[in-house]
Amino acid sequence: MPFSIPPTIEKIPELASLPPSTRAAMLTAADAPGPWRLWSHNASRGVITTVILIWLGHDLVYRDLPTIGSMAIIATLLATTTFVWHFWTITRIRGRIRAGIATAAANERTPICLRCGYDCAAVDGDACPECGTRLFVSPRPSDRDA
Numbered sequence: 001m002p003f004s005i006p007p008t009i010e011k012i013p014e015l016a017s018l019p020p021s022t023r024a025a026m027l028t029a030a031d032a033p034g035p036w037r038l039w040s041h042n043a044s045r046g047v048i049t050t051v052i053l054i055w056l057g058h059d060l061v062y063r064d065l066p067t068i069g070s071m072a073i074i075a076t077l078l079a080t081t082t083f084v085w086h087f088w089t090i091t092r093i094r095g096r097i098r099a100g101i102a103t104a105a106a107n108e109r110t111p112i113c114l115r116c117g118y119d120c121a122a123v124d125g126d127a128c129p130e131c132g133t134r135l136f137v138s139p140r141p142s143d144r145d146a
C-alpha cells in the first residue's frame with residue numbers, strides 16, 4: 001500500500017477493514033475527532049503557526065517584498081503549516097488506533113497490518129504480503145512452543 005495521508009480519520013485504511021461497530025468503538029477509544037473538528041483544529045493551528053513564522057521572518061524576508069509576493073508567501077505558509085498539522089494529527093491518532101487493534105487482537109492474528117495498514121483478513125500466512133510485517137501481536141507462533 002502506498003504511503004498516504006487520508007483526509008479524515010474515518011478514511012484511515014486500518015479502520016476500513018473493520019466491521020462498523022468495531023470501527024465506531026475504535027474511533028471512540030482513540031478520541032478521534034470528526035472531519036469538522038479535525039480540520040478546524042488543523043486550520044487554526046496552521047494560522048497560529050503562520051503568524052509566528054511571519055513574525056519571526058518579517059525583518060529577514062517579508063519586509064521588502066511587494067504586496068502580491070507577501071500574500072503568496074502567506075498563502076503558501078498557511079497551506080503548508082495546515083497540512084503539516086494534519087499530518088501530525090493523523091499520524092498520532094493512527095498510532096492510537098493501531099494500538100487499539102493490537103490490544104483487541106492480543107494472542108491472535110491481526111486483521112490488518114499494523115505497519116502499513118494493508119487489509120490482511122483474506123491473506124493466508126503469518127506476514128503482510130505488502131511489507132512483510134508479522135501479523136501476530138504477542139506471543140508469536142514460534143514463541144508458543146518454547
Ligand SMILES: [Zn+2]
Pocket residue numbers: 113114115116117118128129130131132133
Ligand atoms: Zn504491511
